[in-house]
Amino acid sequence: xxxxxxxxxxxxxxxxxxxxxxxxxxxxxxxxxxxxxxxxxxxxxxxxxxxxxxxxxxxxxxxxxxxxxxxxxxxxxxxxxxxxxxxxxxxxxxxxxxxxxxxxxxxxxxxxxxxxxxxxxxxxxxxxxxxxxxxxxxxxxxxxxxxxxx
Numbered sequence: 001x002x003x004x005x006x007x008x009x010x011x012x013x014x015x016x017x018x019x020x021x022x023x024x025x026x027x028x029x030x031x032x033x034x035x036x037x038x039x040x041x042x043x044x045x046x047x048x049x050x051x052x053x054x055x056x057x058x059x060x061x062x063x064x065x066x067x068x069x070x071x072x073x074x075x076x077x078x079x080x081x082x083x084x085x086x087x088x089x090x091x092x093x094x095x096x097x098x099x100x101x102x103x104x105x106x107x108x109x110x111x112x113x114x115x116x117x118x119x120x121x122x123x124x125x126x127x128x129x130x131x132x133x134x135x136x137x138x139x140x141x142x143x144x145x146x147x148x149x150x
Contacts, residue, residue, distance in 0.1 A: 007051075023043060026047075027046070079136070082100065085099075085100040087099075096118075114129055
């Protein structure tokens with residue numbers, strides 16, 4: 001077993017008090033108020049970073065770019081539909097048409113302020129209107145790495 005593996009195994013077995021002490025040693029500051037498994041993972045990353053090197057310069061630049069533009073990510077922006085756009089959705093064998101107008105959304109000769117209101121009328125349940133009409137895709141679930149350190 002390598003020295004790195006031994007150190008990672010040691011971190012995995014530390015008590016909460018010892019994790020916080022180790023954090024102070026590694027990062028030079030008090031451990032943040034985070035769950036113990038997350039603190040262990042961060043310590044394990046730091047040990048591997050010191051032993052094997054950190055991120056490549058390209059990966060570092062990409063993270064910096066993503067961090068600086070996080071407030072303008074497209075998934076957080078409102079949906080911009082042009083007046084006259086027709087949205088069509090089949091639900092339970094029936095076709096439903098919505099027309100984007102200056103007043104909002106026309107559905108069955110009535111105007112609505114949001115697509116979510118219309119989706120609720122159609123389904124009888126709470127839906128994201130943009131998602132119901134296929135304007136937003138559901139994000140894939142996060143990838144979870146299985147680790148012995150948390």
